Amino acid sequence: MTERTATEAGLDVREVTVRHMASSRGxxxxxxxxxxxxxSVDRGEVVALLGPSGCGKSTLLRAIAGLQPLSGGSVQWSGDDLARVPPHQRGFGLMFQDAQLFAHLSVAKNVAYGLSAQRVPRADRAARVAELLELVGLPSSGERPVTELSGGEQQRVALARxxxxxxxxxxxxxxxxxxxxxxxxxxxGDLARVLRATSTTAILVTHDESEAAAIADRTLRMRAGKLFDS
Structure with a gap:
């Protein structure tokens, strides 16, 4: 395996172990x-973690995000160990099965939520929201209440956010x-297109073989808490 350049280096997960809680005391x-x-996941690469329910995929994702403590191993970004970096400072994003949109906010305000938290200027927020709504196929939808959207439309908004x-x-x-x-x-197909159009580095957790093949550049198979060769 050739060594990655500084430009390519992204996520490195090394010998990560996560244990279930042994008692009610945590x-x-x-x-x-x-x-x-x-x-590892190179910058700009989309990698799928494929496996049945309960095999540890989501637990591994939470550990990478910093939401689950490691029992062993390390999570690194561009060579820097993230052990002491809290989740909100890792610069990682999460998208779930449930869109988890804010029902009281419009489409545009949902998409802009993270930008507002970063204190991005209003004009720049508006431009970024318009760009992403166009990219996910929802142009001119910014003022719509999210409660009026279909399930597919809600997931598009969640992706844009x-x-x-x-x-x-x-x-x-x-x-x-x-x-x-x-x-x-x-x-x-739309998700794969958007991830590549934005050069987004991503990990997709799925139990669907065809979904992994359609979206990811590379698929890692997981079973009983371990990766294995297909």
Whole structure:
């Protein structure tokens, strides 16, 4: 394997182990949910974690995000260990199966939420929101209430909101699994297009082989907390 350049270097997960809590006091001495997982994601690359429910995919994602403590190993970005970096300072984005939009806000205000938190100037926020709504196929929808959107439209808004702050890594946890098959196939193609158009580095968690093949550049298979060769 050739060594990555500084420009290519992105995420490195090294021998990561995450254990279930062993007691109600939150001690992490139980069985391993993730065991000795090692992989890397280059900048601009989309990698799928493929496996059945309960195999540890989402737990691994939470550990990378800093939302789950590691029992062993390390998570690094561009060679820097993130052990002491809190989740909100890692520059990572998360998108879930449930769009988790703010029902009291319009489409545009949902997309702009992260930009507002970053104190991005109003004109720059508006330009970024318009750019992303065009990219996800919802132009001129900024003033619509999110409660009037279909499930597929809500996921498009959630994707735009996740991309708005330009995360250095976007983690997608089964983002299409709540949709019917036809809509999943259409949105899967759109998701792949948008990720590449924005040069987004991403990890996609899925149990769907065809979804992984349609969206990701590379697929890693996971079973019983470990990666294995296909």
């Amino acid at each position: 001690e992490s001495g139980g069985p391993a949910a993730v065991s000795g997982v090692t992989f 996740s991309l708005a702050p330009r995360p250095r890594l976007l983690m997608l946890d089964e983002p299409l699994s709540a949709l019917d098959r036809g809509l999943r196939d259409r949105l899967g």
